[in-house]
Amino acid sequence: MKIKDTPLKDCYIIEPTIFEDDRGYFFEKFNENKFEELTGMNGHFVQDNISKSSYGVLRGLHLQKGEHAQAKLVSCLEGKVYDVAVDLRKDSPTYGKCFGIELTAENKLQLYVPRGFGHGFSVLSETAVFSYKCDNFYNKESEGSVLWNDKDLNIDWQLPEQDVVLSEKDKISPTFLEGNF
Template sequence: MIITETKLRGCFILQPKIFKDSRGSFFEIFKKKELEQHLGFKIDFVQENKSISKKGVLRGLHFQTGEAAQAKLISVQKGEVLDVIVDIRPESLTYGHHVKINLSDQNFTSIFIPKGMAHGFLSISNEVVFTYLCDNYYNQNMESGILYNDSDLAIDWGYTSSEFIVSEKDLILPTFKELT
């Protein structure tokens, strides 16, 4: 497995070595010991979530606050997404910066997102099955988010927003400035 840190400290891209033969293919999605070596700390995932989305669905930008903050390991089981992570750690040198990466069932790439990041994705294939492991349990009272089209973040989602299917809840999220 190749593990590469993004420009956001603590946020890693995981690319598996894929073994193919006449039967099909095999690869490791996650190896705890290897990831912990890169992180410099132990990780204990306690919850796995799955979402299924049709083309154009934009989910995010979400995060959990306080003691409910979550680190996540994200992958796509079916389809393709444009995945976006925003650094919302005030002490970070990349505070307010974001990274984008395409995740798909063809590139088998995963992302580790540390606590202190907002996360969202845009479904760019007809159907997406998206899974993520979390190191903390979801707490509805501690959920928060940032408006996906916040002009201060200047995220280029690669498509016009008229094509997006966004929940009413996500359409009224605060801007980045309103959180600070």
């Protein structure tokens, strides 16, 4: 496993070491000890979630607040997504900055999104199966969000706007400046 920095403090790309032969491939998706050794961050996860979405679906920008904040380790198991992390930690040197990366079943990359970040993704393939490992349990009362097309964040979701499919909740999220995080 290789850990690569992103422009955002404490947010990392995880690249697995893949062993391939004529039978297929094998790789270690996650190793808590290696992760902690390479990043100095806690890598203990307590909840796994999977979502399946169609082309154009945009999920985000979401977060859990307060004592229910979650760090996430995300990957795309099938298809292709554009994954985005936004640093919403007001005391961070990268507060208000965004990072996006294409995650695919083929590249097998993962993104570690720390607590205090907003997170979302857009589906670029016909369908995508997306995996989230979370280090804290979900709590509905602790949900937070930021408007997906916030002008201050100016995120390029890699989709034509007319193709974007949103939940009702994501259509009415507050802006970055309104900040409910």
